[in-house]
Amino acid sequence: MDTNPSDRFLKTALIVGGGRGIGLGFVRQLLARGEIGRVYATYRQVESATELLEIADPKLDCVQMDITDEAQIAAVIARIQTQTAALHYVINSAGVLHEGELQPEKSLRHINSDRLLRYFQVNSIGALLLFKQVQPLIKHPDRSILATISAKVGSIGDNQAGGWYGYRASKAALNMFVRTTAIEYQRTCPQAILVALHPGTTDTQLSQPFQRNVPPEKLFSVDRTVSQLLTVIDGLAASDSGEFFSWDGTRLPW
Template identity: 70%
Template sequence: MIVGASQGIGLEFVRQLLKIEQVERLYTTYRNSGSELLQISDPRLRCLPMEITDESQIAAVVQAIQAETPVLHTVINCVGVLHEGSLQPEKSLRHLKAEQLLRYFQINSIGAVLLAKQVQPLLKHSERAILATISAKIGSIGDNHLGGWYGYRASKAALNMFMRTTAIEYQRLCPRTIVVTLHPGTTDTQLSRPFKRQVKPEQLFSVERTVKQLLEVLDRLQERDSGEFFSWDGNRLPW
């Protein structure tokens, strides 16, 4: 299951996973009805509309999946926001607005843990499973040396705590499920495009490279890695 598959990293996960013969069925969620996702023709693919800030929609998607299968083996949440319309990363305290901070948390943090809550029955089985969420190194408190970007940083830090706590509960309820957050690296997507001029060309990844690297990280994970925060190269990141 790929959550947030309309564009960018999520859409590329779909493309690369459909190239793997062992993938028997792939569920995806989307917000944008004009997405290329809906143009992909593959009998294994099912696309479901969902707004991650609405728990009733998350529950409805999970129920639709449960009507077809009792288990999932991989769930990857790619939903995230850095900028949209008037929502822009804050450079200083004077730019902070409560409603914009709430928007960051609704999408980047709260939606992810509500997904973990609703999808849990599909991961409660005896085979190896993954619940991975795209986070960002900028959400590492220990790695914050530049400041700024208050809402995005804080919402990603909250996301990491939500998933760390989820991992502890899943150890009791879904012991074969590995729960991790992932830093994809700076990727050439709509999310990073306004800021990519500040990134060295060799540090700006294509979506194809990013997804290939993340799939390699996921393939290497062991159960003891649950609750950890990994970079695109497989290294653990500080909280």
């Protein structure tokens, strides 16, 4: 375990899904923060993580991981535990909206059970497995943040348009997992603040097929999105744990 006295007061971060998009943006911006001594970043495929793997920063530790595989998550946590006893930021940006034949459903006739399961495996269950495995690293007396990227379309109360069954439902399930885990964390990891975050429409590969009708002022760059979300994260209080926030800090309905 790392016991270098100069690192004693530095914070550590784990970014899941750091290979590209919003996750990569979090990696870059946290590395630039002086109080951050170590950033662990996971990626699923080497081919899609070239920008991450090209970052030459001694504070960065990259590791391949599939969030749908609990054994891989456990192995990453075990690796981190050999170097530190505490994580202060855990940010999960892994998610899927479209992937080959997996596309948002426009109506019930497009429903396919295997594709629905894929949405839930990546967008919901994977996050819950992460919450389960990361507990030993957030059972410390300092403030820690666990933030997972959700989506406003996962709000049941806000759903006025319909469609996108699998994505909407998997994000709604993610929100429930956040809320339920936050309640348990109050007992097991009392200094941890767990939240779901809506990033807004961000110019990433995930949103590219759906940007046509997005007004330019509502399509955010990755840098802007991450800056906005970090502002929300920095302002969180213990009473905010288990809540669902938009990029501007407003609370979203479940």
